[in-house]
Amino acid sequence: TEEFNFEEHSHRRFNPLTNSWVLCSPHRTKRPWQGQNEVNNNELLPEYDPKCYLCPGNERAQGAKNYNYESTFIFSNDFAAVKIEQPEYLPQEQTDKFSNLLRAEGVRGECKVMCFSPKHNITVAEMTEDAILHVIQSWIKIYQEMSTKPYINYIQIFENKGSIMGCSNPHPHCQIWCTETIPEEPSKELLSMKNYYEKNHSCLLCDYIYLETIKLEQKPRIICENDSFLCLTPFWAIWPYETMIISKSHIISLFDLNDRNKLQQDLANIIRRITCKYDNVFKSSFPYSMGIHQAPVDDKDHTNDSHLHFHFYPALLRSPTIKKFLVGYELLAEPQRDLTSELVAEQLKNSLPFVFLWRFA
Amino acid sequence: TEEFNFEEHSHRRFNPLTNSWVLCSPHRTKRPWQGQNEVNNNELLPEYDPKCYLCPGNERAQGAKNYNYESTFIFSNDFAAVKIEQPEYLPQEQTDKFSNLLRAEGVRGECKVMCFSPKHNITVAEMTEDAILHVIQSWIKIYQEMSTKPYINYIQIFENKGSIMGCSNPHPHCQIWCTETIPEEPSKELLSMKNYYEKNHSCLLCDYIYLETIKLEQKPRIICENDSFLCLTPFWAIWPYETMIISKSHIISLFDLNDRNKLQQDLANIIRRITCKYDNVFKSSFPYSMGIHQAPVDDKDHTNDSHLHFHFYPALLRSPTIKKFLVGYELLAEPQRDLTSELVAEQLKNSLPFVFLWRFA
Ligand SMILES: O=P(O)(O)O[C@H]1O[C@H](CO)[C@@H](O)[C@H](O)[C@H]1O
Ligand SMILES: O=P(O)(O)O[C@H]1O[C@H](CO)[C@@H](O)[C@H](O)[C@H]1O
Numbered sequence: 001t002e003e004f005n006f007e008e009h010s011h012r013r014f015n016p017l018t019n020s021w022v023l024c025s026p027h028r029t030k031r032p033w034q035g036q037n038e039v040n041n042n043e044l045l046p047e048y049d050p051k052c053y054l055c056p057g058n059e060r061a062q063g064a065k066n067y068n069y070e071s072t073f074i075f076s077n078d079f080a081a082v083k084i085e086q087p088e089y090l091p092q093e094q095t096d097k098f099s100n101l102l103r104a105e106g107v108r109g110e111c112k113v114m115c116f117s118p119k120h121n122i123t124v125a126e127m128t129e130d131a132i133l134h135v136i137q138s139w140i141k142i143y144q145e146m147s148t149k150p151y152i153n154y155i156q157i158f159e160n161k162g163s164i165m166g167c168s169n170p171h172p173h174c175q176i177w178c179t180e181t182i183p184e185e186p187s188k189e190l191l192s193m194k195n196y197y198e199k200n201h202s203c204l205l206c207d208y209i210y211l212e213t214i215k216l217e218q219k220p221r222i223i224c225e226n227d228s229f230l231c232l233t234p235f236w237a238i239w240p241y242e243t244m245i246i247s248k249s250h251i252i253s254l255f256d257l258n259d260r261n262k263l264q265q266d267l268a269n270i271i272r273r274i275t276c277k278y279d280n281v282f283k284s285s286f287p288y289s290m291g292i293h294q295a296p297v298d299d300k301d302h303t304n305d306s307h308l309h310f311h312f313y314p315a316l317l318r319s320p321t322i323k324k325f326l327v328g329y330e331l332l333a334e335p336q337r338d339l340t341s342e343l344v345a346e347q348l349k350n351s352l353p354f355v356f357l358w359r360f361a
Numbered sequence: 362t363e364e365f366n367f368e369e370h371s372h373r374r375f376n377p378l379t380n381s382w383v384l385c386s387p388h389r390t391k392r393p394w395q396g397q398n399e400v401n402n403n404e405l406l407p408e409y410d411p412k413c414y415l416c417p418g419n420e421r422a423q424g425a426k427n428y429n430y431e432s433t434f435i436f437s438n439d440f441a442a443v444k445i446e447q448p449e450y451l452p453q454e455q456t457d458k459f460s461n462l463l464r465a466e467g468v469r470g471e472c473k474v475m476c477f478s479p480k481h482n483i484t485v486a487e488m489t490e491d492a493i494l495h496v497i498q499s500w501i502k503i504y505q506e507m508s509t510k511p512y513i514n515y516i517q518i519f520e521n522k523g524s525i526m527g528c529s530n531p532h533p534h535c536q537i538w539c540t541e542t543i544p545e546e547p548s549k550e551l552l553s554m555k556n557y558y559e560k561n562h563s564c565l566l567c568d569y570i571y572l573e574t575i576k577l578e579q580k581p582r583i584i585c586e587n588d589s590f591l592c593l594t595p596f597w598a599i600w601p602y603e604t605m606i607i608s609k610s611h612i613i614s615l616f617d618l619n620d621r622n623k624l625q626q627d628l629a630n631i632i633r634r635i636t637c638k639y640d641n642v643f644k645s646s647f648p649y650s651m652g653i654h655q656a657p658v659d660d661k662d663h664t665n666d667s668h669l670h671f672h673f674y675p676a677l678l679r680s681p682t683i684k685k686f687l688v689g690y691e692l693l694a695e696p697q698r699d700l701t702s703e704l705v706a707e708q709l710k711n712s713l714p715f716v717f718l719w720r721f722a
Contacts, residue, residue: 004448004467011450012542014464021545023442023468031440035529079392081384081690081697087365089372097561098572102596103375106365107384158689166686168396175689181373183695184381200458211459235463291693313692325527328519328536329442331674332652334544336442 006340015236016196016204018188021334022238028338033322038164040284040320045121045170054171056118071131072138073115074176082109082179084151108151109179114138116172123161123172123285125275126355132268136257139292140264142176143254147297152178154186154296162287164315164323182296189293194305205307206250220342223349224273228266231274233341233348240317240324240339241278241286243348245270245310252306253294271310273353278314280351288314367701376597377557377565379549382695383599389699394683399525401645401681406482406531415532417479432492433499434476435537443470443540445512469512470540475499477533484522484533484646486636487716493629497618500653501625503537504615508658513539515547515657523648525676525684543657550654555666566668567611581703584710585634589627592635594702594709601678601685601700602639602647604709606631606671613667614655632671634714639675641712649675
């Protein structure tokens with residue numbers, strides 16, 4: 001009789017970081033696509049756009065003027081989702097069972113924007129390792145700076161790349177949202193890692209790295225690595241081309257990279273390689289949301305429940321114009337994927353880690 | 362000094378059904394939009410499309426032929442995400458801490474598709490209450506039928522409407538995915554409702570209805586209601602125009618609607634009203650994912666942890682072509698919304714509950 005096979009049969013995989021499941025239906029890849037097609041945005045852009053509010057020297061939405069920056073540039077988001085100055089929220093006293101049904105809390109904080117480069121038409125994949133190193137050093141600096149501020153307990157750095165990821169400006173940039181509260185996703189990860197540590201006296205991600213790089217004979221999910229960082233498709237990935245960059249040593253935040261040149265260099269190297277590999281999959285600039293998970297900056301000790309890592313959540317499914325929709329079943333029931341993590345790792349492993357020169361084609 | 366105000370200041374709201382938080386930044390609505398615009402798909406379609414695989418009499422992807430149905434029509438999904446026939450998954454014995462890091466389970470089940478109408482160019486909003494009643498009766502029937510099958514413990518009925526919701530065919534239809542496992546979202550709701558019941562000896566959603574319809578003096582989140590059902594924007598909504606339909610009496614599944622004509626009629630009535638209201642917000646066919654949450658069909662008693670309700674998750678933010686992107690911060694940190702639930706309820710309350718005749722304009 002036939003044996004159960006991850007490449008053929010429907011199964012769920014468990015995400016130990018968020019404590020949740022994803023449904024995998026590998027045979028669904030045969031399904032023809034008759035739905036919406038995205039615009040393939042391989043448009044050639046100018047190096048400087050006079051109408052871009054992120055380009056050097058230009059004016060922003062609320063009138064401020066960017067200075068003539070030469071590498072990275074940080075400023076306060078003109079439409080910040082959270083602000084430092086707002087009245088304190090004083091909830092009504094919890095008197096009955098109904099109060100938990102209308103529960104709220106105030107959230108103070110700051111939102112920053114960081115341009116990666118003065119060049120309007122470059123992407124991380126096309127930047128040199130030195131230029132990416134400069135971005136990393138700016139991340140370390142802003143993480144340090146924001147961590148000393150009152151009302152800031154968590155710092156979420158993320159990049160939306162590509163218009164299908166809701167990015168409203170192609171100028172390469174990321175955002176830094178700093179909040180009083182620790183948001184949902186990092187909270188779930190902190191809790192899972194804490195529980196894992198209490199049970200096993202080891203770090204969940206340290207163990208996961210050991211499993212993927214040493215314990216397993218075949219290395220079915222590893223895409224690339226260097227001395228300090230590993231890039232893989234997690235066993236429990238949701239998005240078709242989802243990957244993680246994990247630090248090989250147990251460092252818990254960007255703070256731990258401070259003054260450690262080798263670690264910073266290796267991080268720049270692996271970021272360049274995975275972003276180039278992405279662009280080479282469909283020979284086009286690959287849209288994704290990317291973000292850093294690390295220790296909160298509250299006053300607790302996070303040695304045992306944090307481990308620096310990056311998540312890449314790309315939207316594409318099978319061509320530059322066909323994306324994966326996380327809709328009906330995903331929103332109502334459970335995330336669902338067609339390709340297995342192992343197949344995607346194989347594809348990304350074979351994808352070249354060098355800049356894809358479509359813009360000069 | 363200024364007082365804290367939900368319409369002005371950033372806050373989080375707690376979702377007691379899924380036990381999670383959403384960040385609300387009401388002042389962000391002032392932000393100009395320079396990002397991707399969707400296609401406004403107000404195209405006139407024919408009543409019958411010879412190339413549609415859902416139209417009566419036509420051939421489907423794998424060669425089967427639809428019969429000449431006159432109201433609803435159910436068939437097995439030609440690219441089912443789960444199947445009844447597959448080998449059993451036998452995980453390796455859990456011997457060490459690493460086994461929880463590569464945890465999986467097999468999932469058997471069945472996927473069905475249900476056409477709402479033989480007409481290719483109609484939507485739920487444009488159907489008569491009698492035609493919607495027929496859809497409801499078909500839901501009841503399929504829920505009963507599937508619940509008796511082996512390997513089926515949960516039945517997820519959902520509709521993806523509109524191409525921006527990943528719907529690949531405009532012919533009005535929903536899907537029914539039946540699985541051995543109880544998926545993530547209903548699992549979370551079942552657990553929260555169970556915990557609530559154990560603590561308070563009452564049903565979470567019964568209490569929430571009492572709170573919104575009777576206990577609160579102003580009714581800031583109620584959109585419309587009839588004798589049996591209530592439609593509101595939940596306090597903790599994530600999507601800008603998210604709503605819920607909740608049954609006023611404590612019924613736990615579609616099964617409880619069987620042979621109860623008044624309940625069925627009232628459900629048809631409220632579905633028609635909210636879908637029409639949606640179309641009237643931006644004077645265009647309103648895309649959404651919609652789904653039913655109800656009791657699992659496993660052999661447990663779900664009297665205390667289930668309560669029949671519908672979720673509507675529409676994608677639009679502020680026009681037929683500007684959608685809300687749940688991307689970077691939402692994927693990495695926490696869902697974020699701009700409009701408050703109360704403002705949206707006001708807008709939907711004022712939106713007409715009659716069919717919007719754009720297709721005949
Ligand atoms: O089955 P369909 O309608 O072709 O596919 C659509 O709905 C599914 C269930 O929500 C999603 O997994 C797909 O990404 C989406 O395109
Ligand atoms: O702040 P931006 O880039 O204008 O906005 C984008 O990213 C935000 C954070 O992920 C999202 O909430 C918005 O929906 C998206 O359009």
